[in-house]
Amino acid sequence: MPKNKGKGGKNRKRGKNEAVVGKRELIFKEEGQEYAQVLRMLGNGRCDAMCFDGTKRLCHIRGKMHRKVWIDAGDIILVGLRDYQDHKADIILKYWTYEARLLKAYGELPANTRINVGIAGGFDEEDDGDDDYFEFMNAGTSSAHMNFI
Numbered sequence: 708m709p710k711n712k713g714k715g716g717k718n719r720k721r722g723k724n725e726a727v728v729g730k731r732e733l734i735f736k737e738e739g740q741e742y743a744q745v746l747r748m749l750g751n752g753r754c755d756a757m758c759f760d761g762t763k764r765l766c767h768i769r770g771k772m773h774r775k776v777w778i779d780a781g782d783i784i785l786v787g788l789r790d791y792q793d794h795k796a797d798i799i800l801k802y803w804t805y806e807a808r809l810l811k812a813y814g815e816l817p818a819n820t821r822i823n824v825g826i827a828g829g830f831d832e833e834d835d836g837d838d839d840y841f842e843f844m845n846a847g848t849s850s851a852h853m854n855f856i
Contacts, residue, residue, distance in 0.1 A: 733806055735815065736785060740799065742816060745782045756784060756796070759817060764796045776801050783807040783822065 736742055743756040743766065752768040766786055768778065778784065778801050786796035802810065807822045 730805075733809055734785065734800060735810075739788050739790075741786055741788055741796070742810070743784050743786050743796070744820065745778060745780050745784060747780050748778070754778060754798075756786065756798075758786065758796070759820075762793070764794055766796045766798050768798045772798065772801070781821070781823065783810070783816070783820075 741758045741760055743758040743764065745766075746755040746757055746763070748754045749765075752773055754766050754768070755763065756766045757763050764786065766784070768776075772778075778798065783802045783806075784798050785800040785802070787799050788796050804823045807816070807820075810816045811818070811820055811822065
């Protein structure tokens, strides 16, 4: 009996030469498409995304991108809207960080968009980044205060 050598033959081990070299052309939205920011990944090729038209949608990663393009919370994506389901959309493209910054500079994205930041709670949190005061509660005594600068 021959020994098992892994998953598939030599063509699988060679892999596909789909690596993108250099920068790609910036793609803008068209009719029936919208920019969105991923709120959280749900698994099974789905995610929650907040579109910049103000609607929260359940997005599905299309088959061509599945297992090839990794999408994470906070990423800027281009979604294709569905005519028959307004609360669902299909992910067409994931923008790289430099592309998202260019879209923001061109005025395609709102000025308050945070790029390359994982979002856990949503868009309504206003975070200044000036959290330099923490309060800790001890178990047996009153509260102890610590001030970090």
